[in-house]
Amino acid sequence: MTTLLYDGSFDGLFTAIFEVFEYRFRDVEIVRKGKFHQENIFAEIHEVITQSEKSERVLNKLEQIIGKRGIHQLLKVFLSEDPELEKLTISVVKKSLKHPEINILENFADSDILKISQICKSVDRERHRMTAFVRFEKMQDNIFFSKIDPDFNVLPLIRKHFKDRYQDQKWMIYDLRRNYGILYDLENCDFFYPDRPLDLNHYQQKFHDEEKKYQVLWQRYFTKTNIVERKNIKLHVQHVPKRYWKYLTEKW
Secondary structure, three states, X not given: OXXXXXXXXXXXXXXXXXXXXXXXXXXXXXXXXHHOOOOOOOOEEEEOOOOHHHHHHHHXXXXXHHHHHXXXXXXXXXXXXXXXXXXXXXXXXXXXXXXOOOOXXXXXXXXXXXXXHHHHHHHHHXXXXXXXXXXXXXXXXXXXXXXXXXXXXXXXXXXXXXXXXXXXXXXXXXXXXXXXXXXXXXXXXXXXXXXXXXXHHHHHOOEOHHHHHHHHHHXXXXXHOOOHHHOOHHHHHHHOOHHHHHHOHHHO
């Protein structure tokens, strides 16, 4: 058994896959460095240095077989942070190279492909919910800020949506669980990686005065328009799961 250790990046994963073929490793596993625990003392360890050239060669070849949609599916698998994402990805690569005449991702009789399809549906569902449930709050520096805590790492999948939708104002979306976010400054829309996690108590002290007033108005509106006799918690939770409530102003 050869264990390939990579840095946890998308390019790093496909560099590792390139080196599986480059060095003709047979029995392999690909593991993110931070999650590696050596159980087999006889296993050979191969450390992967991320190289975009190697990654692109694998992705370009794959795109010829499974298309751009297929590459996007593999990106979703990577962003899902599923414990088996490396195994599933290299499985697709090997089967695609073995059968280049077909799109292996359409073979749902294959257990790996079926799981990839299920993962993609779950990631798509979370991406859609993030575009619906994000709440921006105006800060003292006039930047509109939103905090999220998605089950999957969907920030890369929602960046274009918010960039296209809110082009006339500065905004930030911050992932509490993964400690990184997106910043749009009217020109560029880039990821940012703070040195320390967000201090929620300190953060609330930075609200703009207008924001505090709007929050009160919105909460009052939400309360006044609620018809108690028609209250249906089961239906409400079905459309707005409880795990999102703590970030919705109307639920405070």
